[in-house]
Amino acid sequence: MKLVSYNIQYSKGRDGRYDLERIADSLQGADVIALQEVERNWPHSGMTDQPALLEALMPGYYAIYGPGFDMDASEISNDGVVTNRRRQFGNMILARWPLIWSRVYSLPRLKTVDQYEIRACPPSKPLSTRPGPRCGSCRSISAASHAASA
Amino acid sequence: MKLVSYNTQYSKGKDGRYDLERIAKTLEGADVIALQEVDRFWPRTGMIDQPAELAALLPNYYWVYGPAFNMDASEAGADGAVINRRRQFGNMILSRWPLIWSRLHVLPKLSNVNQFTMDMPALEAVIDAPSGPLRLLSIHLSSVSSRERMIQVDYLLGRHDGAPANGGAWAGISNIRGDESWSLGAPPPEAPSEAIWMGDFNSEPSGPEYDAIVGLKGRLYGRVHFADRFADAWVCAGNDEASGTTMHFEGTKPDRRLDYCFVSAALAGCVSSARVDTDAQGSDHQPVWVEIEP
Numbered sequence: 001m002k003l004v005s006y007n008i009q010y011s012k013g014r015d016g017r018y019d020l021e022r023i024a025d026s027l028q029g030a031d032v033i034a035l036q037e038v039e040r041n042w043p044h045s046g047m048t049d050q051p052a053l054l055e056a057l058m059p060g061y062y063a064i065y066g067p068g069f070d071m072d073a074s075e076i077s078n079d080g081v082v083t084n085r086r087r088q089f090g091n092m093i094l095a096r097w098p099l100i101w102s103r104v105y106s107l108p109r110l111k112t113v114d115q116y117e118i119r120a121c122p123p124s125k126p127l128s129t130r131p132g133p134r135c136g137s138c139r140s141i142s143a144a145s146h147a148a149s150a
Numbered sequence: 151m152k153l154v155s156y157n158t159q160y161s162k163g164k165d166g167r168y169d170l171e172r173i174a175k176t177l178e179g180a181d182v183i184a185l186q187e188v189d190r191f192w193p194r195t196g197m198i199d200q201p202a203e204l205a206a207l208l209p210n211y212y213w214v215y216g217p218a219f220n221m222d223a224s225e226a227g228a229d230g231a232v233i234n235r236r237r238q239f240g241n242m243i244l245s246r247w248p249l250i251w252s253r254l255h256v257l258p259k260l261s262n263v264n265q266f267t268m269d270m271p272a273l274e275a276v277i278d279a280p281s282g283p284l285r286l287l288s289i290h291l292s293s294v295s296s297r298e299r300m301i302q303v304d305y306l307l308g309r310h311d312g313a314p315a316n317g318g319a320w321a322g323i324s325n326i327r328g329d330e331s332w333s334l335g336a337p338p339p340e341a342p343s344e345a346i347w348m349g350d351f352n353s354e355p356s357g358p359e360y361d362a363i364v365g366l367k368g369r370l371y372g373r374v375h376f377a378d379r380f381a382d383a384w385v386c387a388g389n390d391e392a393s394g395t396t397m398h399f400e401g402t403k404p405d406r407r408l409d410y411c412f413v414s415a416a417l418a419g420c421v422s423s424a425r426v427d428t429d430a431q432g433s434d435h436q437p438v439w440v441e442i443e444p
Contacts, residue, residue, distance in 0.1 A: 044330050060230050062222065071319050071339065072248040072278075074212055082210045086252070098222040102236070103269060106253045111317030111341070116324040116332050 002029060007036040007146070010045050010089075018045055024057035033058075033094040036146040038065065040088040041073040051092055061094040066104040068146070069118045089118060091146055151279065151442050152179060155288070155348035155409055157186040157435035160195055160239075164431050168195055172432040174207035180439075182277060183208075183244040184288035184348035187433075188215065190238040191223040201242055211244040216254035216273030216288075241273040241288040241349070249275040250283065250339050251319035255309065257302040259292065267294045272306060272349075276318060276340060281444045283340040285313075289349035291359070299353055303362045310345060311378060317341045344414035346442075347380060350435060354407050355382075355391040363412055380412035383440045387424035394426050396436045411440040420444050 004027060011020045027033050038050045051065035067090030075083040093099060109117065154177060161170045177183050188200045201215035217240030225233040243249060255272040270290050277284045289306065292298040309316070318341035324332040353359040363380050365373045375381045384394045395405035413421060420442045427437040 043334065055234060060232055061234075062224055062232055063234050064220070064236065069319050070214070070252045070254075072212065072250055074248060080210060082212060084205060084212055086214065098224060100222055102220045103218075103256050104220075104254055106255060108312070108316065110315055112322040114322055116320065116322040118320045118332070 001031045003032040003034070004030040005034040005036075008038060010037050010039045010042065010050065012044075020050060020053050021057060024054065027058065027094075030094075031096045033061070033092075035092040035094070036090075038090060038092045040067070041085050042087060042089070047073075054092065054094070058094060061096060062099050063092065063094045064099050064102045065092045066090050066102070068104075068106060151181050151281070151444065152439065153182045153184070153286075153346070153348065153411065153442065154180045154437050154439045155184040155186075155350075155411055156430075156437040157290070157350040157409060157433060158188060159433040159435065160187050160189045160192070160200065161432065162194075163433060169432060170200065170203050171207060174204060176427065176430045176432055176437060177208065177244075180244075181246045182279075182284075182286065183211070183242075184286060185242040185244070186240075186288065186290040186350045188240060188242045190217070191235050192237060192239075197223075204242065205244070208244055211246060212249045213242060213244040214249050214252040214273065214275055215242045216240050216252070216271050218254070218256045218269035218271035218290075220269070239268070240271045241290055243273055243275045243286060243288050245275075245277050247280070248278040250278050251276050251341075253319070255306070257291070258298075258305050260295075260298045260301065262294065265294050267292060267298070270302065272302075276342070279444065283342050284444060285342045285345045287345060287347050287349070289347055289351065291350070291352045293352045296353065296358060299351070299359050300362065303359050306347070307362065307379075313341065313345070314343050344416050346414070346417070347412040348410070348438070348440075350409050352408055360391075375415035375418055377415050379415060381415050381418035381421075383411040383413050383421045383442070384424045384438070386413070386418050386421035387440070389424065394424075394438075396426055396438060397434060398428075398436065409435055409438045411438055413442070417442065417444065 008023050011018045040049050041047050055063045067088035069089035071087045073085040073087035158173050161168045161173050190199050191197050205213050217238030219239035221237045223235040223237035252275040257270045270292050272287050272289045274287045291302050318339040321338045367373050385391050395407045396409035397406045423441045425439050
């Protein structure tokens with residue numbers, strides 16, 4: 001079983017270019033993928049839905065997305081119609097096999113006054129390869145976790 | 151400002167019929183709505199996406215959905231293509247004003263072997279209300295045991311105590327400018343220490359959960375509203391804590407009071423009225439309405 005963890009910096013490469021296809025290419029051949037820094041509705045990535053785009057780029061994978069950062073990004077028209085949207089930033093797990101259950105942990109965070117700090121969060125799932133009993137230790141290693149940087 | 155909490159039982163009414171429109175009608179006139187038991191992709195509700203359908207039935211509300219229960223409900227085609235879907239069950243917050251930031255707490259859970267139990271949610275959001283930011287949690291505690299609920303209440307009180315140090319979705323100053331700025335040019339989002347807890351606590355005022363949230367009843371002064379704990383909005387509005395039942399059994403057994411609005415002690419004086427909608431037929435619970443003037 002091939003597992004890969006990748007902090008994708010919301011697809012921004014060393015050349016400064018945003019390219020999700022390049023990310024998907026890097027993940028080819030993986031059975032289980034733990035991603036960090038996947039986002040939705042940010043101006044710098046063109047207000048795109050990166051989890052949905054990645055899902056489309058990687059057909060045949062089961063996928064879950066868990067944002068730690070979740071803020072309003074709705075639009076309201078002149079006549080008062082609300083288009084509800086959330087600006088999100090978080091982790092994603094993809095697997096060749098179904099993700100039986102999943103859980104988001106909103107990690108404790110300390111508020112700072114000078115250094116930018118967002119909420120980091122790992123979605124986690126139990127990893128089970130049928131048949132056979134679940135391997136308890138796999139639960140911790142399967143978490144896509146993202147520790148705070150400050 | 152009119153707030154309502156409603157455990158919708160995934161829209162299954164007292165007549166056994168699933169009817170989301172009935173739920174939406176019951177919520178008419180609310181400024182802020184805290185829902186529990188909203189589901190996605192369950193066979194019993196026709197594999198529909200209830201948060202999306204409720205949002206369509208209640209246009210011009212801002213909303214967030216927070217599932218605690220989150221299981222696979224995908225379909226795999228013959229060609230190997232996966233239609234990725236999650237079977238979910240959880241809470242929803244709708245508001246006339248933007249939900250500045252939001253956070254899902256999957257509450258601690260104890261596994262047991264003879265009663266159905268599952269991951270339960272507390273969905274937190276800060277509302278950009280005209281009177282100022284308001285921090286609301288839509289909460290659903292476990293139905294199984296007081297032991298499990300007390301662990302969940304302790305978790306929530308711990309997060310409440312830590313709120314000033316915790317802050318909102320982000321804090322500090324972004325050291326990147328322009329389009330790439332993490333702050334998008336905005337100041338850090340507000341994260342009030344005060345909070346409003348609404349939801350189905352699956353426990354009555356005589357239980358230890360209520361004592362932990364609003365304080366023990368003393369012989370001399372009753373329940374003292376300590377600054378770091380909550381007041382029962384129903385009592386603030388002049389009602390007896392033992393009244394205001396929210397689950398009715400039509401005489402087959404005693405009615406129960408399970409659904410509440412708790413406000414930070416500092417907001418106790420802002421509660422102007424509270425009522426239980428005893429007419430609502432859309433669920434096995436009754437909605438709890440509270441008016442506050444923050």
